[in-house]
């Protein structure tokens with residue numbers, strides 16, 4: 001099985017057969033793997049199919065072919081409830097399998113997410129404790145054990161574990177475990193592994209039954225947007241296996257699924273033979289790169305505050321933030337202009353490059369966004385190096401031109417695209433020779449090539465591209481990028 005292999009899909013006639021077949025497959029896989037390595041790490045999932053699979057394992061004649069003393073059990077997520085609560089995934093897994101294994105499975109091999117208690121009063125505390133447990137059992141050089149098989153149920157909205165569409169937790173690239181305080185699936189308080197852990201698994205098995213899952217399954221298998229369909233981001237380093245019943249597979253192209261039990265890798269879900277480069281793979285690479293570009297806690301706090309305030313998740317990724325910082329440092333920036341503050345995340349990175357007397361002048365249209373940014377940047381200790389101006393960017397830029405102040409050394413343009421040509425024209429006017437101007441989001445999933453595209457932001461970018469191509473004041477280039485934010489790109493200008 002090659003890394004990043006296309007997902008395999010196996011379809012069974014109904015949910016009962018699906019659970020039994022998944023159990024048989026799991027037992028066989030564990031026995032096979034035990035001839036290669038020990039211990040094994042198996043991550044369980046909550047939900048009806050996940051729990052039915054555990055019951056089928058418990059009642060299988062092949063159950064005892066596994067040396068359970070060499071298997072560690074973890075959970076992909078947990079409903080943050082008191083110990084023994086029947087709704088806890090741990091409770092259900094104990095009733096379905098663990099109790100039946102008895103002494104064959106040492107208690108020390110079972111690693112539940114801590115239940116609600118006086119000692120662990122909230123999901124954040126449980127997440128911290130679970131993170132510590134993972135790290136305790138991590139091999140040298142890693143922060144968590146590498147799951148050999150990671151099971152995931154799939155919700156009708158495409159959620160996996162307790163990672164739900166539209167939530168900031170989907171974009172957690174560094175932490176191993178997060179608390180979810182507002183789960184749309186009850187209970188609201190949950191704890192979940194993050195994608196960096198899920199995507200570190202050798203094999204990710206997604207199990208789903210029921211027609212209500214079909215649309216999400218089809219979107220995920222087709223490599224959909226993780227923000228809309230989190231299951232699309234659940235891929236293993238060696239294998240991604242979809243185990244479905246007929247109804248959950250009903251929206252898949254017919255060629256994409258093999259009959260149940262065969263288990264042979266299905267035809268790739270794409271028309272080409274080459275491995276597709278799904279957004280999930282790009283996101284996984286970003287996860288890897290994020291481990292290289294450690295997102296400082298102060299930056300993560302700015303991002304978290306923006307998410308908590310409900311700001312749209314359109315800030316740059318950590319690696320892009322560091323890129324801006326390095327560019328600013330490379331030109332020895334003392335004065336930086338930012339057009340589009342949002343929650344202040346890129347502002348924070350830019351401020352890191354400044355000398356003590358440096359300043360980032362950042363322009364934001366929305367007062368509520370500016371208020372979030374101001375609070376976060378002050379809390380991060382960089383507020384004294386940031387001058388935040390609220391109002392329409394074109395007006396603020398004209399005022400800066402009228403001020404005829406010191407020129408800027410670097411400009412970062414990350415605002416509405418309809419007026420991009422105007423913003424960049426003013427930025428060039430406000431910059432010194434040798435200054436750099438970075439313009440974000442200029443590829444827009446490739447739509448920038450479409451002269452008839454209905455989105456006026458596309459036309460704003462195209463107008464900017466046309467203008468900058470013939471502007472004698474700058475040398476310019478533009479590069480495509482892929483990553484957790486999908487397919488996009490940026491332009492880089494140097495003022496002559």
Ligand SMILES: O=C(O)[C@H](O)[C@@H](O)[C@H](O)[C@H](O)COP(=O)(O)O
Nearest residue numbers: 046047048049153154155160161
């Ligand atoms: O705690 C949970 O609820 C699960 O971990 C969750 O991710 C579940 O696996 C899916 O919601 C699918 O659940 P069903 O299989 O019951 O549809």
